[in-house]
Amino acid sequence: MANVLVFTELHDGHVKPVTLEILGKLAGQSADVAVFGDIGADQVAALAKCGAQNVHKLKGANLDKYSPEGYANALAEFIKSKNYDYVFGGATSIGKDLLPRLATKFDAGLASDVTNFTMDGGVFAGTRPFFSGKCLAKVELTGPKPHFVSIRPNALGMTEGATAGAGTAADVNANAGDIRAMIKEIVKATSTKTDLTEANIIVSGGRAMKNAENFAILNTMADVLGATVGASRAAVDSGFAPHAMQVGQTGKTVAPSLYIACGISGAIQHLAGMRTSKVIVAINTDPDAPIFTKADYGIVGDLFTIVPIMTEEFKKLLGK
Amino acid sequence: MNIFVCVKQVPDTETKIIPTSDGSFIETASIKWIMNPYDEFAVEQALLVKAANPAANVTVIRVGSVKDTEALRTAMAMGADDAALVEAGDNLDSYSIAKALKGAIEKSGKKPDIVLAGKQAIDDDALQVPQILAEMLGLPSVSVIVGFELNGSTVKVKREIEGGALEVYEVATPVVLAANKGLNTPRYASLPGIMKAKKKPMAQYSLADVGVSDADRRVKYSGFKLPPEKPAGKKFDATDAAKQKEVVAQVVGLLRTEAKVL
Numbered sequence: 001m002a003n004v005l006v007f008t009e010l011h012d013g014h015v016k017p018v019t020l021e022i023l024g025k026l027a028g029q030s031a032d033v034a035v036f037g038d039i040g041a042d043q044v045a046a047l048a049k050c051g052a053q054n055v056h057k058l059k060g061a062n063l064d065k066y067s068p069e070g071y072a073n074a075l076a077e078f079i080k081s082k083n084y085d086y087v088f089g090g091a092t093s094i095g096k097d098l099l100p101r102l103a104t105k106f107d108a109g110l111a112s113d114v115t116n117f118t119m120d121g122g123v124f125a126g127t128r129p130f131f132s133g134k135c136l137a138k139v140e141l142t143g144p145k146p147h148f149v150s151i152r153p154n155a156l157g158m159t160e161g162a163t164a165g166a167g168t169a170a171d172v173n174a175n176a177g178d179i180r181a182m183i184k185e186i187v188k189a190t191s192t193k194t195d196l197t198e199a200n201i202i203v204s205g206g207r208a209m210k211n212a213e214n215f216a217i218l219n220t221m222a223d224v225l226g227a228t229v230g231a232s233r234a235a236v237d238s239g240f241a242p243h244a245m246q247v248g249q250t251g252k253t254v255a256p257s258l259y260i261a262c263g264i265s266g267a268i269q270h271l272a273g274m275r276t277s278k279v280i281v282a283i284n285t286d287p288d289a290p291i292f293t294k295a296d297y298g299i300v301g302d303l304f305t306i307v308p309i310m311t312e313e314f315k316k317l318l319g320k
Numbered sequence: 321m322n323i324f325v326c327v328k329q330v331p332d333t334e335t336k337i338i339p340t341s342d343g344s345f346i347e348t349a350s351i352k353w354i355m356n357p358y359d360e361f362a363v364e365q366a367l368l369v370k371a372a373n374p375a376a377n378v379t380v381i382r383v384g385s386v387k388d389t390e391a392l393r394t395a396m397a398m399g400a401d402d403a404a405l406v407e408a409g410d411n412l413d414s415y416s417i418a419k420a421l422k423g424a425i426e427k428s429g430k431k432p433d434i435v436l437a438g439k440q441a442i443d444d445d446a447l448q449v450p451q452i453l454a455e456m457l458g459l460p461s462v463s464v465i466v467g468f469e470l471n472g473s474t475v476k477v478k479r480e481i482e483g484g485a486l487e488v489y490e491v492a493t494p495v496v497l498a499a500n501k502g503l504n505t506p507r508y509a510s511l512p513g514i515m516k517a518k519k520k521p522m523a524q525y526s527l528a529d530v531g532v533s534d535a536d537r538r539v540k541y542s543g544f545k546l547p548p549e550k551p552a553g554k555k556f557d558a559t560d561a562a563k564q565k566e567v568v569a570q571v572v573g574l575l576r577t578e579a580k581v582l
Contacts (some may be wrong), residue, residue, distance in 0.1 A: 066487070068451070068461055091447075093481045097463045100414065100451035109415055109538025112446045130444055130544065134337040135346060138543035143415075180491055181460035187478070187486040195482035201581075225582075243466075243502045244484025249333055249442060250357050250501045258581040269333055272442075279579040280553070281571065292555060296579060297571050301558030309565055313572040317582060 002122035004031045005079065005146075006052070007089040007099075015043050016198065017158075018090035022151050023050035024159025026088070029119055031165065032056060034078065036063050036071065039169070048167020050159070055167060058174035065183055071098050073177035076105040084146045086124060091150040092198065103148040110148040111139045115155035115255070115276070124149060132249060132272030153198040154255045155276070189244070193228045196247060201227035201258045202277075204247055206270075207234035208263025208285070208303060215241060217304070218262060221311040224320055230254070232264045248273035262303040266291025283307065321376040322430040323366045325400065326421050326437040326449065327359040329384050329391040333442070339544040345411045346544055348385075355391040358438025360506035361499035365468055366436050367399045368504060372470070377401050379428060383408050383420045389522070396517035397509030403522040404428065406530055413539035414448035416532055421449070422456045423530025427523070432457070432494050434475070439464045439498040444541075454496035462489050463498035 004026055008019035015035070023031055032054040033047050044055050058078060062070050071094070079087060079102075087102070089095040091113045103110040117126035124147060126139040141147040196202060203222045205215055215229065222229045231241035233248055247254055248270040259277035264270060266282070266289055274280070275294060282295035283303045292298040299306055314320075331337065332352040339346050355363075363380065370376040380395040383406040392403040404427070406420045425432055435457070440447040447463075454461030466486070467478030479487045480500055509517070527533070554574075558567040576582045 068463075072455075093464070096447045097451060100448040101455045101461070103538075104415070104418075104452045104455035109413065110448060111539055112414075112448055129547075130541075131331065131337045131346070132333070132442060132445070133547065135339060135544050136547050137541045137545075140540045140542075141538065142540060143538045181462050181489050181495070182491070183487045184476075184490050185488040187488065189483040189485035191483050193483065198482075242484055244480060246501075253445070258575065258579075272333065275547075279575065279581045281575070285559075287555075287557075292553070294550065294553075295555075296550075296553040297574060298553055298555040299558050299567065299571060300555065301564060301567075305561070305564060306558055306568060309568045310572060313569050314582075317572055317576060 002029045002085040002119060003083055004029050004086045004088060005082070005084045006031055006033050007075065007087065008033055008035050009092060009094055010035065010039060013040060013043070015039070015047060016090055016092060018092065018151060018153040018198065020046065020050045021156040021158055022088050022090070023047065023052055024162045025117065025156050026119065027051060027159065027163055029122065034058060034075065044167050044169045048165050050162045051165045052167055053165040055169040056172045057169060058172045060174040060176055062176040062179055063174055066094055067179050067182055068097055068101055069181060070176035070179045072101045072105060074174035075102055077175055078172055079146060085122065086149060087146050088149045088151060091152050093195070095150050099148055099150050106144055106146060108144050108146060108148055109141045110150065111141055112150045113152050114139060114149055115152050117149070129276065133275045152255055154200065154257065196228050196230050196245070196252045196254050199228035199254065199256050201225045202230050202247070202254055202256045203227050203260045203262065204230035204232065204264060205235055205241070205262050206232040206264030207238060209235055209240050212240045217307045221307055221314065224311055224314045224318065232270045261291050262307055264291055265289045266294060321373055321433045323369060323376055323378045324425055324432050324435045325359070325362050325366045325378060325380045325395065326435065326453070327363065327380055327382050327391045327395055328356040328441040328443070329353045329382060329388065330356045330441055330443040339546060343543045343545060348410060353388045353390050355394050356438050356441040358440060358499055358501065359391070361501065361503045362436035362438050363395045363398055363400065364504045364506040365499060367507070369434065369470055370399070377430070379404060379430070381421055381424045382406070383412065383417045385410055392522060393517050394509060396520045397513040398507055399513065402520055404525065405522060406525045406527060408527050411541055413537055414446045414452055415538040416536045418449045418452035418456055419536050420527060420530050420532045421453050423532060424525060427525060427530060434493055435459070435496040437498050439500050450496055450498035457496065459494050459496050460491050461496040461498070462491065464500045465497050466500050466502040468497070468503060
């Protein structure tokens with residue numbers, strides 16, 4: 001059995017779902033959670049239900065907002081005071097930035113963006129995509145401990161009936177140390193929806209959307225589904241959507257449960273970013289569009305008539 | 321001012337990837353290599369700084385195999401002053417690559433003011449090297465940058481985070497920065513640039529020269545294989561207006577009853 005620390009972030013006071021995915025998959029290991037700042041009792045309970053033994057709340061000056069150095073310094077000091085074999089985190093915006101730096105403070109390795117793993121005998125063995133998902137490879141860690149692992153959100157899925165942990169929450173005095181790269185300001189996004197990389201459902205539009213205004217019909221469908229709206233590179237390069245919405249190579253890599261591609265032909269650059277979606281629905285007027293070779297459900301038709309009909313059907317199904 | 325840009329050579333996006341029969345890596349003989357797309361933004365940013373600070377020197381560094389030096393020559397044709405190549409195998413881990421880059425920077429004898437790299441390389445998509453390199457060099461870093469403004473020895477950078485929100489950092493040089501798409505528009509190499517690049521100096525080192533050995537490996541990759549083929553999906557014709565509602569209702573129903581995602 002391995003001693004594992006799972007680093008979590010909060011989003012609007014909630015632990016990120018990827019943390020619960022990781023905890024569920026760590027069944028049989030001893031797993032603690034580390035979080036910066038305060039966390040509600042309901043969230044501690046959610047972590048405990050998935051197996052968290054201790055929930056360490058790291059608190060200290062200059063840790064109220066993220067900084068690569070502050071978070072890495074504070075976590076390194078905390079981890080050194082314990083005896084962890086592994087440190088896990090989500091491959092989120094912060095996780096991707098923080099974990100390589102943190103691992104290097106221990107001269108240790110990081111297996112990043114892992115999509116599945118086992119812990120047989122308390123030893124990590126993972127799988128991760130290579131070449132934009134055109135290939136899969138086994139990933140193992142060697143060298144000084146603790147070993148670090150980041151997990152792609154939505155890849156593991158939730159474990160049903162996980163063994164509960166004690167969920168003992170306690171404060172830890174943390175030290176941010178010297179911070180040279182400090183956030184001066186945060187420019188808020190126009191959208192408050194879940195980020196594409198963590199979204200459970202994505203509705204995406206391509207060049208066939210014709211203009212930015214037409215994305216309104218995708219937003220309407222997304223609101224019904226609780227989905228996030230994405231776009232293909234063609235749509236972004238045509239100025240229909242900002243780059244932050246781009247799915248694919250030179251955009252976001254996503255792995256939602258449901259991906260609805262509207263008017264997207266399915267260029268290889270787009271497939272690279274969404275091929276690991278669990279279920280893909282494609283709507284396209286061209287019956288030979290490459291997207292149909294990847295779609296579980298393909299609808300040959302005009303998105304401008306199909307999308308509104310589908311939105312109504314979703315409303316009926318979901319009782320909205 | 322010394323600017324270093326770390327670039328990687330990766331298979332072209334359109335390239336068909338075939339794992340080797342023993343699964344140790346992929347077949348590399350027939351691959352078309354290109355400069356990692358995110359690294360182009362890093363090179364361009366270095367050249368923009370040089371344009372405003374003519375005394376600046378831009379060195380591009382790459383760790384990888386020698387059979388093709390396309391990425392370094394491209395960067396020099398775009399306008400970088402010189403290059404360094406650390407000869408290495410194709411399947412290195414991020415820690416070894418970062419250590420080799422650090423070694424190559426030290427070999428140059430120049431103290432870095434700005435180190436730029438793409439935020440990730442599209443071969444292993446590890447998103448690690450810039451941050452590891454920063455920690456190894458004892459420097460601050462900001463990754464996924466989409467905005468850059470140099471004022472004296474301070475840079476103001478914008479880091480893209482979730483949902484397209486931006487964190488604005490101000491940090492004194494020296495600093496390591498990892499570029500995202502949107503930072504700038506990379507230039508094309510001009511014909512005179514390509515001719516000049518052939519004469520620009522390129523230092524060449526072995527991994528041993530820059531202090532990297534097998535003992536530096538932290539992550540082992542093996543068992544390369546193609547992902548399981550997805551079974552063919554169901555395709556519905558909704559071009560006939562009379563049938564559209566029926567077809568869409570059927571698909572939505574299947575999403576709940578068959579795919580179980582709703």
